[in-house]
Amino acid sequence: MSAFIPGSKDLKPFEIHTPSGPHASRSTSEACRICGSNGASRTVEAREHMYGTSESFRYVQCLGCGVLYLASPPADMARFYPADSYYSVRGMRGALRRWAMEARDKSYVGESLLGRLLAKRFPNSAIASTVALAKGRKSRILDVGCGSGDLLKSMARLGYVNLVGVDPLLQGSTLSDGVQLHGGEIADVPGQFDLVCFHHSLEHIADQVGVLQQAASKLAPDGSVLVRVPTSECLAFTLFGEHWFQIDAPRHLYLHSQKSLEIVANAAGLEAVSFSRDSQPMQFWASQLYADGHSLVSPQAKAYAARYSTRFYRRLSAWLNEQGQGDQMVVRLRPLWA
Template sequence: MRTRFARVVDPRTHEIFSLDECQDCGLGHTRPQPEDLQPYYGDTYHGGRHGMTAAWCNARRLRLVQRAAGGETGRRLLDVGCGDGSFLLAARKRGWRVLGTEFNPRGAREAGLEVYERIEEVLPSGKFDCITLWHSLEHLRDPLAGLRRLAGALAPGGVIVLAVPDADGVQARLFGPAWFHLDVPRHLYHFGRGSLTRMLERAGLRVERHWHQEFEYDVMGVAQSALNVLMPTPNVFFDRLTGKPSEGSPTERALSFALGSALSALAMPPVTLTTLLERGGTLIVSARPTAAAPS
């Protein structure tokens, strides 16, 4: 194990963490991992994280699910880390029978969804044709054990589709400990393509497809990370766009919004380029159990 970043600041609590990296597999580990993570999430973390891009984000994710799982209706979908449930609601409109898991399930349950707090609680309900993890694998205490449980919960022909921040991408390398998508200590692990593929293989899964962009994630990764380097208070631009409270002064909020808007526009060409190079800010994969994977 080597230290990649000795000092990474949690923008919410201002506590200091480090990011260590396995020299064999490249998997990043947040150190220390708090015993109780709930104080690091708070009441405002789960809802409205996509702001005005939520509908666009859900539509794109449903297209990826259709490409990975096919377009038949009436099948079962589990979304692990479903947040406020917006993706599950969109999937249900497309004909999926949906369930979810979430550390704080209140918002999704209030939307009329069946949501459990832990993966173990939902598994006895039966097999799933598709299981999604949209930026949730990095939050799990034991992602390998979680993937093994989920692989066992797939119906014949079922598929897992998951997205993580790409810790080996250009953004991560460029911005280092200021990278917006490090999000310590909520992100307990940090994946690149190699480390993610190795973990999926250890869980009995075979990667079928890769995608390398979630557009709003990647643009925000550039804009907010640059602002985190330039401004004294982190994540002010993101907080304002998503309607979350911010510690920034009125002047800093106004300046962050102006600069962030300009940086978002300027980020579009490099985001396109890093996507083409398969080194973007986001890594998405679809994977099936090894025995069922096509040769």
């Protein structure tokens, strides 16, 4: 079945996956990895689309807590994170783009007319959410899964001075543009922090409870954990099913619902203080790109991005965020004993 989104008559209809398709329910004897339920689940056969290898991977969605998880992660996961092209370690490219993004980011900490205009058109949810929870420019901030450190370097340019990042894709420890970067896991980072961030990194981590326990152990008094992740509770997953780009098989191991993330957080000694959504039009254009058989690195990607990043889709994304149906979730966690 297919349906047009109002206002998109010039575009191809989105495919809606019905219960008889890849979302068909089935009973399973395997307990859910998050809530432990042995109840009904449904499966999604998703393909690797970022680089276009088209390898198939089975995901299971628990109908008890809503989490969607990869059934059998590949043993050679490293090959799906190529060091020369994976986006998080590649860094920002282009002098003009960098200048524009720096002007935009200034709007989150002060007055900048150009920055406000750019932020309205090209929002930086990572900066916005981090600044909102940071306790001033001397806040001790740890970014888990920081990649090349672009976010932290942007924060440094805004005057933040206690910035640390860790990522298993990095090698060794360096001081770069005022930011301490470490190769490894969160357990390898010393010290306490006012804010520990997971900007689209938690979904890549196998031990969900363990890594949040580590984050909780590194919090200073009155500290918070900021989690930004894709969420399976969204219109884009309903529309696109296995082609929803946020599945990102096999790199994304867990795609949480609000309920399943709360279960994981509580098991780690944390509680959710707030939930919000910050999805963007990419939920539509990248998913349609995949549904049409193209990869994210294909020549067609730029054209799809342009066609689906119109004012209508920006407004639709904002409305979905307000309705709790955007495909990205922003969560603030704090220790249960706080």
